Amino acid sequence: MKSHNVRSGAVSLALAASSALALFPSTSFAFDEQSFAPINVNKQGIGVQGHDPVAYFTAAAPTKGKAEFQAAHEGVVYRFASAANRDTFVANPAKFAPQFGGFCAMGATMGKKFDGDPTAWHIADGKLYLNLNADVQKSWLADVPGNNKIANANWPKIATQTPKSL
Structure with missing residues (x-):
């Protein structure tokens, strides 16, 4: 009887936990939960998950950057859709980061x-x-x-x- 109560309690706990998790949005956690870094990067050390931070201002849309147009700022690599966007960022990174x-x-x-x-x-x-x-x-x-x-x-x-x- 005791093992039935333990098993029943474990099932109830598992169901409660899965119900609670359903309340929170799922994420892919592309970032390192153990990192002390103040800047969010992916596993390759790229910021904004490879999106061009300047394009949010100029194209008013998230735009994937290209590896051939990148620049580093505060130890983070940012990618850009164009050389012009990269150069704009380099001139004033605090404005776009x-x-x-x-x-x-x-x-x-x-x-x-x-x-x-x-x-x-x-x-x-x-x-x-x-x-x-x-x-x-x-x-x-x-x-x-x-x-x-x-x-x-x-x-x-x-x-x-x-x-x-x-």
Whole structure:
């Protein structure tokens, strides 16, 4: 009888855990959850998952960069759709690099470092912001100034923490 109760409890726990996980959006976690780096990169050390950070401003769309047009900034390689975009970035990287190191802006509001999805983007006050996904971005967009105020206060405390530790 005791083993039946343990097995039944384990099944209940597993079902509860899977139900709880269903509430959270799934992500591919292209970033390293053990990294202390303040900038989100993929396994190859490329920022914005290979998307051109300048194109968000010039083409108003996420645009994949090309390996032949790349530049490094703060130890991160960024790829660009054209030599012109690369040169624009090199001239003023702070203007085009994503805020919060390319981690999710809403995550920073919550004191967390989540992966940034290059297709869940927004430009506010001339700055590029990424979010975990479109659903999370809706929450962030509900109060961009308020959320950014909180995220900017949190960022110095979490920037060099591992995502897993937060």
